[in-house]
Amino acid sequence: MVLEGSERELVEACRRGEREAFRALFEIYRDRVYSIALRFSGDETAAMDIAQDTFLKLFASIHQFRGDAAFQTWIYRLVVNSCFDHKRRTRRLVPLATGFLSTLRASADSLADLLRSEVRTSVRTAVDRLSPALRMVIVLRYTEALSYEEIAGVLGCSQGTVASRLNRAHKALGRRLSHLANEGNRHV
């Protein structure tokens, strides 16, 4: 089994139904699971939904973990599947409205705040507009700092596919955010 000593014990304890072990495992992975969910969905309520779903699946199916992959990879697969399931279940009526509402909510006390808010909103909107497959590669790369090999393991595809998706995502983001890049260069 590809597990570190303490994690292996935790998984075994979870299989025996020990409540403290579930809590300990939750504490280890909660931020990682929630971060992927939030960065993928762009919405806190949706992220809570996805994270809750992921941990429920994890606890319900931990006895199915065979140990032929790293436990972390297994959890990442669960959260990735929950993200895609959530995306299929819910369709945003007006995706671009999110960016607009964020701008309205953002603090606009000063010009600097306004510019920061615009950059944040633009990046968020550009990431939201990527297809789920491209967005997930971007999230795993930049939120979790996973290597190409690790991303390929999580998504069940080749490293070449990961590289290709990252390349396409970067190009799309570069096009959509080119106006900000020019702004940024001017201010640097």
Added chain:
Amino acid sequence: MSEWLELELAHRLAPVRAPERLWYLVQTPGPLPNRPRRPVKTVLLLAAAAAASVWLAAAWRPEATNVRTISLSANPVESHIACRACHAD
């Protein structure tokens, strides 16, 4: 890819801390409390109401303004009114 984009993505997509109430939700599965209601039903209802209003407005024809209806009526007084609608004194 530009360095600017790389830095911006790393900054904007940085990991965050999960809310404390996540453990509570995992222990008590079910719909999230205080979840904002999805506006789909409201939007559909409003769209149906708007469509119904437009259809009613288009279908409604006040009889009093329909000269032909008045002229075809058997009442000679009303026929006279109908004629005066077109032919001024």
